[in-house]
Amino acid sequence: MKVEVKVRSYDFDPLGVTHFLSYFRFISEAFEELMEAAVRRKAMPKPGVRLKAVEVFGVSLPITKAECRYLAPTRFGELLEVKPELEELQPSHLTIKYKISRKSNGQLVAEARTRHVAVDKSWRRAEIPGELVEIVENLLEDRAEGET
Amino acid sequence: MKVEVKVRSYDFDPLGVTHFLSYFRFISEAFEELMEAAVRRKAMPKPGVRLKAVEVFGVSLPITKAECRYLAPTRFGELLEVKPELEELQPSHLTIKYKISRKSNGQLVAEARTRHVAVDKSWRRAEIPGELVEIVENLLEDRAEGET
Amino acid sequence: MKVEVKVRSYDFDPLGVTHFLSYFRFISEAFEELMEAAVRRKAMPKPGVRLKAVEVFGVSLPITKAECRYLAPTRFGELLEVKPELEELQPSHLTIKYKISRKSNGQLVAEARTRHVAVDKSWRRAEIPGELVEIVENLLEDRAEGET
Amino acid sequence: MKVEVKVRSYDFDPLGVTHFLSYFRFISEAFEELMEAAVRRKAMPKPGVRLKAVEVFGVSLPITKAECRYLAPTRFGELLEVKPELEELQPSHLTIKYKISRKSNGQLVAEARTRHVAVDKSWRRAEIPGELVEIVENLLEDRAEGET
Numbered sequence: 276m277k278v279e280v281k282v283r284s285y286d287f288d289p290l291g292v293t294h295f296l297s298y299f300r301f302i303s304e305a306f307e308e309l310m311e312a313a314v315r316r317k318a319m320p321k322p323g324v325r326l327k328a329v330e331v332f333g334v335s336l337p338i339t340k341a342e343c344r345y346l347a348p349t350r351f352g353e354l355l356e357v358k359p360e361l362e363e364l365q366p367s368h369l370t371i372k373y374k375i376s377r378k379s380n381g382q383l384v385a386e387a388r389t390r391h392v393a394v395d396k397s398w399r400r401a402e403i404p405g406e407l408v409e410i411v412e413n414l415l416e417d418r419a420e421g422e423t
Numbered sequence: 424m425k426v427e428v429k430v431r432s433y434d435f436d437p438l439g440v441t442h443f444l445s446y447f448r449f450i451s452e453a454f455e456e457l458m459e460a461a462v463r464r465k466a467m468p469k470p471g472v473r474l475k476a477v478e479v480f481g482v483s484l485p486i487t488k489a490e491c492r493y494l495a496p497t498r499f500g501e502l503l504e505v506k507p508e509l510e511e512l513q514p515s516h517l518t519i520k521y522k523i524s525r526k527s528n529g530q531l532v533a534e535a536r537t538r539h540v541a542v543d544k545s546w547r548r549a550e551i552p553g554e555l556v557e558i559v560e561n562l563l564e565d566r567a568e569g570e571t
Numbered sequence: 572m573k574v575e576v577k578v579r580s581y582d583f584d585p586l587g588v589t590h591f592l593s594y595f596r597f598i599s600e601a602f603e604e605l606m607e608a609a610v611r612r613k614a615m616p617k618p619g620v621r622l623k624a625v626e627v628f629g630v631s632l633p634i635t636k637a638e639c640r641y642l643a644p645t646r647f648g649e650l651l652e653v654k655p656e657l658e659e660l661q662p663s664h665l666t667i668k669y670k671i672s673r674k675s676n677g678q679l680v681a682e683a684r685t686r687h688v689a690v691d692k693s694w695r696r697a698e699i700p701g702e703l704v705e706i707v708e709n710l711l712e713d714r715a716e717g718e719t
Numbered sequence: 720m721k722v723e724v725k726v727r728s729y730d731f732d733p734l735g736v737t738h739f740l741s742y743f744r745f746i747s748e749a750f751e752e753l754m755e756a757a758v759r760r761k762a763m764p765k766p767g768v769r770l771k772a773v774e775v776f777g778v779s780l781p782i783t784k785a786e787c788r789y790l791a792p793t794r795f796g797e798l799l800e801v802k803p804e805l806e807e808l809q810p811s812h813l814t815i816k817y818k819i820s821r822k823s824n825g826q827l828v829a830e831a832r833t834r835h836v837a838v839d840k841s842w843r844r845a846e847i848p849g850e851l852v853e854i855v856e857n858l859l860e861d862r863a864e865g866e867t
Contacts, residue, residue, distance in 0.1 A: 281600075283596075283599065283600060283603065284436045284437060284442065284599055284603055285436065285442050285444050285596065285599060287435045287436055287437050287439075287442075288432045288433065288435055289432060289435050289439050289498075289499035290439065291435075291437050291438065291439050292781070294432065294433050294435075294747075295743070295747070295782045295785050295833075296433050296740065296743050296744060296747060299739070299740050299743055299785075300579075300581060300740060303579065303580055303581060303738075303739070303740060304579060307579065307580055307648065311648055325646060325647070325648045325649065337736070337789075338739045338789060339788065339789055340786065340787065340788045340789065341739050341743075341786065341787055341789075342784065342785065342786035342787070343784065343785055343786070344783065344784045345781075345782060345783050345784065345785075350437075350621060351437035351621065352603065352607055352621045353621065389739075429748075431744075431747065431748060431751065432747055432751055433744060433747060440633070442599075443595070443599070443634045443637050443685075444592065444595050444596060444599060447591070447592050447595055447637075448592060448727075448729060451590075451591070451592060451727065451728055451729060452725075452727060455727065455728055455796065459796055473794060473795065473796045473797065485588070485641075486591045486641060487640065487641055488638065488639065488640045488641065489591050489595075489638065489639055489641075490636065490637065490638035490639070491636065491637055491638070492635065492636045493633075493634060493635050493636065493637075498769060499769065500751065500755055500769045501769065537591075580732045580733060580738065581732065581738050581740050583731045583732055583733045583735075583738075584728045584729065584731055585728060585731045585735050585794075585795035586735065587731075587733050587734065587735050590728065590729050590731075592729050646733075647733035
């Protein structure tokens with residue numbers, strides 16, 4: 276799975292450099308696409324209907340840690356590809372690693388991570404359902420699916 | 424009432440010009456300060472407690488229209504003053520006008536407006552309570568209060 | 572031309588309503604796509620190369636006014652279509668109107684406008700080149716092109 | 720040095736939880752205040768004039784890594800205090816740690832870090848000037864200065 280994002284006019288700092296904040300915007304979009312694809316694969320909602328992960332899998336996955344290393348600058352209008360990978364899996368935690376590359380030449384521009392804890396509808400810690408893990412792993416390995 | 428805002432590093436476009444979006448961020452903050460001050464004046468909550476307008480006045484005021492005219496560029500780190508005024512008042516609508524000026528020399532850099540409709544807890548159209556209007560008018564006329 | 576945008580997790584207010592700011596984000600993206608398409612149609616840069624409008628047409632089009640009317644709420648993950656139209660054209664000004672609709676059923680959720688002034692490389696007012704107008708008009712009328 | 724920030728209406732996710740992105744906004748503001756205070760202490764510019772760090776110290780400090788751990792949720796309108804500390808200092812790198820706490824009761828809600836590399840005007844790696852380190856250390860230890 277790869278998620279395409281674009282450097283927008285509102286992503287800049289006063290020097291015309293893409294702001295460090297925006298890379299977290301990019302991985303936020305990638306994680307949203309991943310969870311949306313997982314929900315769709317399990318529940319196949321009707322067009323226009325959007326189910327939440329917590330409704331379909333019984334858990335949601337709030338972020339407990341986020342980080343990003345910056346490797347190369349990006350430019351206005353540039354298309355980037357965010358490739359998420361499952362880096363760590365524990366009963367109630369998981370860490371996703373994101374490789375952010377230029378679409379034009381594949382150059383890695385940033386590497387990020389989000390760590391998530393599984394919580395149930397009442398925000399109590401929960402186990403990550405095996406079915407969710409399996410679907411996520413399949414989606415992440417899939418080269419075609421999930422591109423937007 | 425004047426609300427001080429600051430042009431931040433994340434407010435820029437690729438040319439190093441403050442993004443047109445950010446002026447809506449500035450007036451959003453000014454409106455938040457106005458409503459927070461109105462709630463405080465009526466309800467005097469304990470420190471650390473934050474009541475919503477709808478809890479205190481029975482209505483909230485979602486935005487139905489927003490606009491901004493751009494008159495002069497602003498720079499990174501610049502302090503701006505947003506001065507809200509009540510421009511139009513109808514039974515269930517009001518329009519607030521915002522003059523955005525440089526703190527350093529008073530130069531007007533943008534002029535904006537938000538139009539609001541009053542809705543009750545169930546998001547049905549409601550009348551704006553006279554008490555809320557009175558408090559807002561007093562706050563807006565007050566030169567000292569509400570500065571942050 | 573229609574530009575597809577998506578309501579993201581970072582687009583919300585404390586009540587879970589899409590923030591009024593985000594609709595300006597959506598039209599910013601639509602205008603960026605329009606200008607990028609105009610540049611591509613005129614200059615056909617190599618892949619990975621991104622020319623600025625001012626380099627290709629001799630003018631850039633900073634925003635002098637922006638406005639948005641909000642008609643219906645939108646939901647997390649919802650796909651919206653932004654359809655720009657040329658509403659007003661003067662020698663050195665133009666106004667673009669944006670109809671923002673749900674992709675699922677075409678319902679109009681917001682209507683926005685941006686007014687632009689043409690400036691040259693030194694930020695002096697300039698005339699909008701006839702060629703730019705023609706390309707923009709062709710792009711806006713085109714039902715297929717410019718979709719992302 | 721402590722920098723006060725406020726959770727704004729545009730800081731939320733669809734569930735009404737402060738978005739993980741916004742904590743990077745908060746530390747961005749804290750770092751901006753720190754650098755602005757350092758520049759002021761060295762150069763004492765006239766009111767309304769804002770010098771860049773690179774003009775005053777010969778280096779700027781772009782971010783090479785950013786991270787945040789999330790410990791407790793925050794609410795709309797809540798005042799937070801960001802307390803930066805110098806965690807690591809090397810000839811051309813430094814790491815700043817940020818403790819983000821509720822102003823009302825001091826509870827720690829997040830802990831973040833930014834790592835910076837010193838570069839000169841041509842974006843070549845440079846040594847961090849001793850004078851800049853000294854000023855930053857003084858500012859960070861100062862309990863009063865730098866509050867906004």
